[in-house]
Amino acid sequence: MIDEQSTGNKTIVVAGATGHLGNLITHYLLARHTHVKALVRKDTSIARTEALRRAGATVIALDYQNVITLTEACKNADCVVSALSGLRDVIVNMQSNLLKAAVGAGVPRFIPSDYCVDFTKLPDGSNRNLDLRREFSMILNSAPIQSTSILNGMFMDLLKDEAPVVLSGPAKVIYWGDVEQPMDFTTLKNTAQFTAEAALDGDTPRFLRIAGQVASINDIRIAASEAKGKEFKTFRIGGLGMLQFMIKAMRTIMPARNEVFPPWQGMQYLHNMLSGLPKLNPLDNDRYPDIKWTKIREVLA
Numbered sequence: 001m002i003d004e005q006s007t008g009n010k011t012i013v014v015a016g017a018t019g020h021l022g023n024l025i026t027h028y029l030l031a032r033h034t035h036v037k038a039l040v041r042k043d044t045s046i047a048r049t050e051a052l053r054r055a056g057a058t059v060i061a062l063d064y065q066n067v068i069t070l071t072e073a074c075k076n077a078d079c080v081v082s083a084l085s086g087l088r089d090v091i092v093n094m095q096s097n098l099l100k101a102a103v104g105a106g107v108p109r110f111i112p113s114d115y116c117v118d119f120t121k122l123p124d125g126s127n128r129n130l131d132l133r134r135e136f137s138m139i140l141n142s143a144p145i146q147s148t149s150i151l152n153g154m155f156m157d158l159l160k161d162e163a164p165v166v167l168s169g170p171a172k173v174i175y176w177g178d179v180e181q182p183m184d185f186t187t188l189k190n191t192a193q194f195t196a197e198a199a200l201d202g203d204t205p206r207f208l209r210i211a212g213q214v215a216s217i218n219d220i221r222i223a224a225s226e227a228k229g230k231e232f233k234t235f236r237i238g239g240l241g242m243l244q245f246m247i248k249a250m251r252t253i254m255p256a257r258n259e260v261f262p263p264w265q266g267m268q269y270l271h272n273m274l275s276g277l278p279k280l281n282p283l284d285n286d287r288y289p290d291i292k293w294t295k296i297r298e299v300l301a
């Protein structure tokens with residue numbers, strides 16, 4: 001845990017502060033008496049920026065294409081945290097502008113918008129969104145700035161509905177591949193709290209890896225049974241080859257290329273996790289001991 005006294009005079013820039021994760025990161029930074037400069041787009045509605053302002057952040061509306069104003073906004077910051085979400089125009093292009101601005105303003109540290117499985121271990125083409133993160137990491141690695149990616153596996157909150165793995169009606173946990181494959185899950189809140197701590201920590205390595213719970217499909221079944229008070233069973237749809245086939249079919253039927261999270265991308269993410277390739281190891285959960293890690297059973301309850 002970083003000394004409370006030492007965080008009071010720190011300034012952290014948060015890009016994407018109006019988003020789900022960025023908002024929570026800002027909240028945790030403000031709770032640690034940090035000066036937060038929240039970068040928002042010029043056309044972001046007042047309703048969304050007002051909440052940040054009332055919470056105590058300094059809201060700076062700007063054009064992410066304009067590196068000069070971005071650099072001005074980054075001045076005197078101790079770290080730039082990105083929680084932007086998007087495709088190439090955001091993850092590669094806008095984050096490159098933000099990185100140029102951070103370097104230009106002499107900011108010592110940069111946290112990119114990664115928040116995912118270990119994308120460094122995945123082959124190109126296995127996950128469109130993670131390919132973009134690998135591409136940006138090459139740019140980041142050659143920049144004269146200290147950088148830290150936060151890797152958290154899958155947002156545990158998604159198990160409630162968006163990742164259709166836990167089916168409450170039929171009391172089934174569906175899967176492909178190996179029922180005992182360990183995977184990493186972390187709530188949005190835990191990820192935000194850890195990221196806020198990492199932003200205030202002057203000495204972080206290139207990667208920090210966290211998991212609120214490491215769980216297999218069988219562990220998820222046990223958690224769902226405890227949370228819902230009824231016996232869940234697992235249902236194996238097929239092997240990982242079948243999931244790959246389903247992803248291809250989905251991509252053909254519903255390409256939705258401009259969507260950040262079309263259904264086939266979620267399936268790619270699940271395929272990655274079930275393959276075991278991007279498993280996080282070792283975990284840095286103990287780095288900030290005040291963080292209490294939420295478990296899958298609590299999220300599903």
Ligand SMILES: NC(=O)c1ccc[n+]([C@@H]2O[C@H](COP(=O)([O-])OP(=O)(O)OC[C@H]3O[C@@H](n4cnc5c(N)ncnc54)[C@H](OP(=O)(O)O)[C@@H]3O)[C@@H](O)[C@H]2O)c1
Pocket residue numbers: 015016017018019020021022040041044048064083084085086089090094113114115116117152153154155158
């Ligand atoms: N591991 C997982 O399971 C998982 C799941 C979901 C997300 N994530 C990752 O978590 C990170 C944050 O995601 P989130 O869910 O918090 O995203 P979100 O709620 O959609 O918020 C995205 C933020 O980026 C900003 N933004 C989007 N497009 C922009 C653009 N073209 N120019 C400037 N700003 C732009 C938005 O600004 P406005 O408010 O102005 O629109 C918003 O502040 C991303 O890296 C995402 O991939 C991980």
